[in-house]
Amino acid sequence: MTVNFTFDQAKCTGCQACILACTIENGLAFDQSWRTVYTYNERHYPTLPVQHLSLSCNHCEHAACLDACPANAYSINNDTGFVEFDETKCIGCRYCTWACPFGAPRFDGSKGVVGKCTFCSDRQKAGSQPACVELCPTGALGVDVQEEEGRQPKVPGFPITSLEPAITITPANENRTFTENTEPQPGKPFVPERMYGAMGPTLRTEWPLISFTFMVPVLVGVLSASVFTAHRPSPWVFIGISALAALVSTAHLGKKARAWRAVLNPGSSWLSREVSLFGALAVCGTVYFTFAPSITPIAWAALAIGFATLISVDRVYETLPLIEPRRYHSANAILTGLFYVGVLTLNPLVAGAIGLGKFLLYVKRKIEFRRLGKPSRPTLSAIRIVIGFLVPTLAWIFVGGEVFPIVIATILLGELIDRTEFYAELDFVTPEKQVAIDLQRAISA
Numbered sequence: 001m002t003v004n005f006t007f008d009q010a011k012c013t014g015c016q017a018c019i020l021a022c023t024i025e026n027g028l029a030f031d032q033s034w035r036t037v038y039t040y041n042e043r044h045y046p047t048l049p050v051q052h053l054s055l056s057c058n059h060c061e062h063a064a065c066l067d068a069c070p071a072n073a074y075s076i077n078n079d080t081g082f083v084e085f086d087e088t089k090c091i092g093c094r095y096c097t098w099a100c101p102f103g104a105p106r107f108d109g110s111k112g113v114v115g116k117c118t119f120c121s122d123r124q125k126a127g128s129q130p131a132c133v134e135l136c137p138t139g140a141l142g143v144d145v146q147e148e149e150g151r152q153p154k155v156p157g158f159p160i161t162s163l164e165p166a167i168t169i170t171p172a173n174e175n176r177t178f179t180e181n182t183e184p185q186p187g188k189p190f191v192p193e194r195m196y197g198a199m200g201p202t203l204r205t206e207w208p209l210i211s212f213t214f215m216v217p218v219l220v221g222v223l224s225a226s227v228f229t230a231h232r233p234s235p236w237v238f239i240g241i242s243a244l245a246a247l248v249s250t251a252h253l254g255k256k257a258r259a260w261r262a263v264l265n266p267g268s269s270w271l272s273r274e275v276s277l278f279g280a281l282a283v284c285g286t287v288y289f290t291f292a293p294s295i296t297p298i299a300w301a302a303l304a305i306g307f308a309t310l311i312s313v314d315r316v317y318e319t320l321p322l323i324e325p326r327r328y329h330s331a332n333a334i335l336t337g338l339f340y341v342g343v344l345t346l347n348p349l350v351a352g353a354i355g356l357g358k359f360l361l362y363v364k365r366k367i368e369f370r371r372l373g374k375p376s377r378p379t380l381s382a383i384r385i386v387i388g389f390l391v392p393t394l395a396w397i398f399v400g401g402e403v404f405p406i407v408i409a410t411i412l413l414g415e416l417i418d419r420t421e422f423y424a425e426l427d428f429v430t431p432e433k434q435v436a437i438d439l440q441r442a443i444s445a
Contacts, residue, residue, distance in 0.1 A: 002061070002081025003119070003145055004166035005133075007054055009155060011140035014039055014052035018132035018141055022056065025120065025131035032108055034117040035132050038431045040156040041439060048442055051172050053157045054141060055431055056132065057104035057117035058165030059083045064321070065116075068099035070272035071261035073114075081166060082119050090114050091261050092254020095271050101159040101321040101429040112254030144168060156442075157435035161321070206423050208252035213313050214419045215245040216278065217333050218412070220306040221340025223285055227299045228345045235289035242282040249275075270319055274312040281305045310334040321429040323437075330362035331422040336415055343411060348396065359389050362418065375424075380417060388414015 014037055022028065022035040035056040041048045063083045066074040073089035074096070076082070085105075090113040096105045097114060105116045120130035124143075128134065133141045154160070155171045203210070219241055226232040250256045262275040284302040292298045313333035318325075328335075335358060342351030362384070369376040392407040392414075427433075 002059070002166050003124070003143060004059065004081075004168060005056070005119075005130075006142040006144045006168045006170070008140050008142075008170045009051055009053065010170070010172040011138040012037075012052040012054060013138060013140075015137065017135050017137055018054050021131040021135035022117070025123075026115075026118075028115070032106055032115070034104070034106060034115060036103065036431070038157045038435050040435050045439070045443060048439070049172065051156060053155060053169075053431065053435075054132075055102055055104075055158075055167075057083060057119070058102055058163075058167045059117075059119060060161075060166065061164035062162065064099040064101070064161075064163055065096035065105055067268040068095050068271065068319075070095065070263070070265050070269045070275060071258065072264045077121075080119075080121070082121060083116075084118070084121075085114070085116050087111075087113050087115065089258075089261060090255065091258040093252065093262065093271065094254075095269075095316075098320050098426075098428055101161055101163075101431075102165065103430045103432075107254070109254070156438040157431045159321070159429050159431065159434045203420065203424060206252070208248050208250075210416075210420055210423055212245050212249040212252075213333060214416055215241055215248075216281075216309055216313055217337035217340055217415075219245070219281065219285065220303070220310060220337040221344040223288075223299075223302055223306055224341040225344035226289065226293065227303060228341075232289075232293060235286075238285050238289050242286065245278070246282065270312055270315040274309065274316050277305060277309040277312050281309050307334070307337065310337045317426065320426075323427040323429055323433060326365075328361060329422060330358045330365065331415070331418040335361075336419075339411075339415075343408070351396075352393075355389065355393070358418075359385070377421065380421070384414050384417040384421075388417065 016037050018035050019030065019033045019037060023030050023033045026034065028034065035054060038053045038055065040051040040053065042050070044050060059082050061081070063074065063076065065085075066076065066083060070093065071089050071091045073086050073091075075084050075086070077084055092107070092112045092114065094107050094114065097103075097107055105114045107114050120128075120132075123130060129143060130141075133143055155169055158169065219238060222233050222238050222241070226238075250259050253259055263272055263279070265272040266276050281302065284298065284305055288295070288298045288302050310333040318327055335354065339351065339354040339358060341347075342349070342354055362381075366376050366378075366381050387410050392410045395407050395410075396404075
């Protein structure tokens with residue numbers, strides 16, 4: 001039995017009084033409110049109803065934010081079912097904002113931490129309704145006790161998940177017409193554009209993650225070169241890259257002094273596993289390079305940790321709610337790590353096979369993007385193919401070891417471009433994107 005929000009869509013006018021109530025109650029800026037009203041058919045496409053959806057945290061039974069958070073800042077109150085958040089434990093990594101398909105956790109850049117709906121638990125303990133419910137002028141919002149599972153509503157803009165959100169939505173009648181809203185607004189197109197990338201990561205904010213995930217496969221390649229070839233790199237190469245990767249990764253955090261908390265939730269958070277494994281890789285690899293380069297067990301242990309780290313890097317993003325999930329990407333960390341192993345151990349068969357696979361995945365994705373009307377970046381793609389694939393391949397085949405530094409440099413540049421595109425292409429599920437998708441489907445039908 002849990003307490004949950006109720007929402008009667010037919011009663012909601014989209015007045016946003018609930019947003020105002022939330023901001024006042026919690027001392028938030030209006031654009032930082034923990035509640036948002038999403039409008040379906042905002043541009044008044046003829047024959048389709050205009051409907052609103054007021055959402056905040058749904059206090060899900062299987063909360064994605066709780067599982068994703070590496071710092072254990074989330075917990076579930078066993079008595080009420082509320083998903084509670086402790087701001088003092090938050091490291092500001094923003095991973096929960098990506099993991100939640102309902103857009104509930106909101107990152108506050110001024111404070112460097114996330115904030116989210118508390119269900120006004122203090123007000124409820126005092127016998128009052130949550131502020132948003134109390135201020136709703138039409139009674140569209142309410143609070144009820146939910147004793148049964150299967151609360152998943154099917155309304156435009158509400159993502160379908162397995163998280164068991166604690167909200168009961170009464171949809172508006174599909175055949176209901178709004179005579180006052182059937183005329184399109186002047187100067188506005190009927191069909192909305194897909195909002196690729198909205199509410200997701202941007203290259204300006206995520207460059208630390210791009211840099212970190214770019215360097216981790218390089219570490220595995222350098223380690224492999226030391227283990228499998230007679231030409232061992234200098235220990236300072238591995239140590240320097242490890243230190244730089246660790247330093248850069250903290251630049252992404254809103255609370256850098258709490259970075260140590262990122263290892264506290266390896267039981268469910270792939271981000272926590274990634275950080276823990278990277279730390280083990282850096283320590284074990286440094287010990288191997290510095291003190292025991294001839295001890296095979298340490299070398300194999302470092303390699304095993306390295307590949308486990310690459311797997312965790314990929315899983316951090318594969319487990320997120322994406323509009324179009326893609327398990328195999330040309331910039332995947334495990335694939336890139338294997339590619340570096342082939343290149344840095346001077347094994348043309350491994351490097352050629354993995355490189356060909358990466359090339360085919362890259363081209364396939366670009367063709368798919370072009371077909372779907374998504375940004376395919378033809379100029380950048382051409383640069384990536386020429387510099388990252390063509391130049392190093394021809395140099396290795398026709399010139400050989402004399403230009404090996406050029407081969408390495410061009411491959412690294414190509415992989416950096418691909419990894420940057422990987423982040424630019426992340427398209428997380430959010431209510432506003434779901435509204436656009438549902439509207440497109442209705443128009444097409």
